[in-house]
Amino acid sequence: MLASPELAEGRRCVHFALTPSVAVELNERLMRLDKFVCKSTEYTKAEAVQLIHAGQLTVNGTAIMNEAAQVHENNTITLNGECLQAREFRYLLMHKSLGTICSNVDEGYPSLFNSLQIEKVSELHVAGRLDVDTTGLVLITDDGRWTFDIIRPLNNCQKVYRVGLSRELSEDLIEQFKKGLHLHGESQLARAAELQILAPKEARLTITEGRFHQVKRMFVAVGYRVVSLHREQIGEIALDVPLGEWRYLTNDEVQSFAAVI
Ligand code: URA
16 A cells, blocks of 8 residues: 655654555455544544544554545554454345435435434445335445445446336337437437336336436337336345335345456
8 A cells, every 4th residue: 555654743644545446456445534433433523533633543553634544444543542443334225115215314305214223324325326206126335335336337237127108118129228229418328228028018127327317218218208117136136125124135145246347
C-alpha cells in the first residue's frame, strides 16, 4: 500500500493512497477510516470524525487524522491503544412489497428498511433498486464492494423479471429482445435479452444490465406498457421468502457473485 506522509498539528499523519481501480484489481476491501470506526464501535459518524481529528486513531502504528483515509480490513487500527475489529458484513434478501421504496428513508412512500428490525439498519443499502410499483427480490448489504460486483455490467449478472403487459404479446418480440433494443434517450443499444412468453399478456424477461427503469423502457421501445413487474431472481439467487419477509444469505450465495467476475 502506498503512503504519503505529512505533518499535521505536530503529529505524523499518513494518507493511504491506493486508487479504487487498483483496489478492485486486487479484490481488496478498502473503506474510509470513519466508516471503519463506525463499523467497529457504537460511535456515530460525527463522533468518529471527532475522534480521528483528535488524533486518537492509529493505522499500523501511525496516527491518522484524515477521516477519508482509505484503510484495509487487514490493517491494525487502534482507538486510544485498543485494537478495533470491524463487524462482519451483512448480506440479506428481501421480498419487496408494492408501494415501498428502496431508499433508506421514507420519501413519499415507506422505505422497505422499516420492516428490518435489526441493528444499524442505516448502514445497509439495496444492491440494485426496484421501482415503487415493482415487487420481488432485493439484495441488501453494507458491503459496497459486493454491490459493485453485482451491478457492474461487466459481470453479466442475470436478473429475471416476470412482466405483466397491457396487451397481448406477439412471438416476434422474442427476436427483437434478442437483437438488442434502442431505449429512448440512449445511444447504446440495450444488451441482448431473453424473452419467454408465459401467457398472452405475461412474460419472463432475463437481462444482464440494470439501466434506469430498464424493463419498462424495453417494453416501451416495442410499443408495450408494463402493468406489473416482479423480480424473481438475481444471479443464482431465487426469491424464496413470502411477501414482505427477509432472510440472511448463505455463504455460498454471497460468494456466488464473486465467481461471475
Ligand atoms: N426495470 C424497471 O423498469 N423497473 C424496476 O423496478 C426494475 C427493472
